[in-house]
Amino acid sequence: MPQAAGEVTMTGKQILIVEDEKPIRDMIAFGLRRAGFSVREAEDCGEARSCIADSRPDLLLVDWMLPDQSGLELTRFLKRNKETQDLPVIMLTARADEHDKVAGLEGGADDYVTKPFSPRELLARVQAVLRRASPNAADGTMEAGALKLDAVSHRVTSGEQTVPLGPTEYRLLQFFMEHPERVYGRGQLLDRVWGGNVYVEERTVDVHIRRLRKALEPFGCDSLIQTVRGSGYRFSTRPE
Numbered sequence: 001m002p003q004a005a006g007e008v009t010m011t012g013k014q015i016l017i018v019e020d021e022k023p024i025r026d027m028i029a030f031g032l033r034r035a036g037f038s039v040r041e042a043e044d045c046g047e048a049r050s051c052i053a054d055s056r057p058d059l060l061l062v063d064w065m066l067p068d069q070s071g072l073e074l075t076r077f078l079k080r081n082k083e084t085q086d087l088p089v090i091m092l093t094a095r096a097d098e099h100d101k102v103a104g105l106e107g108g109a110d111d112y113v114t115k116p117f118s119p120r121e122l123l124a125r126v127q128a129v130l131r132r133a134s135p136n137a138a139d140g141t142m143e144a145g146a147l148k149l150d151a152v153s154h155r156v157t158s159g160e161q162t163v164p165l166g167p168t169e170y171r172l173l174q175f176f177m178e179h180p181e182r183v184y185g186r187g188q189l190l191d192r193v194w195g196g197n198v199y200v201e202e203r204t205v206d207v208h209i210r211r212l213r214k215a216l217e218p219f220g221c222d223s224l225i226q227t228v229r230g231s232g233y234r235f236s237t238r239p240e
């Protein structure tokens, strides 16, 4: 699908809708899929938690009124948990009360949409929150030092040259470029890059980090992947 200028590249971004009312869920899912998102659906908080454990979404849409727990409780739970605290959450609610809006935002929601909303309005909010969550990826390309990653073509270049990367190294680099200057432990990288439900040993991370560095070395970019002793790895354009 051709992309309008200034539009955020959403292809492949995964959104989890947590809403017990099927007609609303279907309506939201339809609009988001049409916009190029990959969409998963959960009917309640319990199902949402197992969905997140299976594979981490890029953003959650959480209805306030859910059968097992409130959406606010789910949001608080996610924001308290180290592994999920930076997962963007937009709360959906029928309540227009300012008091509830404040409670939602204090509970950790990144934004708040009041029902009824138009699919267009929701899409704009989703794009804005995703843009804030990874400002580097706003137009689908990210740059760091001499490296340029194009998420649309899945191509990494340095100057005119293509940096040859395997699929895992590509995903690892993309994750790092989206989250620069932060240290991630091996477990966190497994969770975020490989997906939570995959059984992979932690040292597999080291293997792929080595491959990634080796691929970047001819371009003088291997020092972007830094080892932080006792903690994990960091992507940084600053010297170690």
Ligand code: CA
Pocket (backbone or CB within 6 Å): 019, 020, 021, 063, 064, 065, 066
């Ligand atoms: Ca509901």
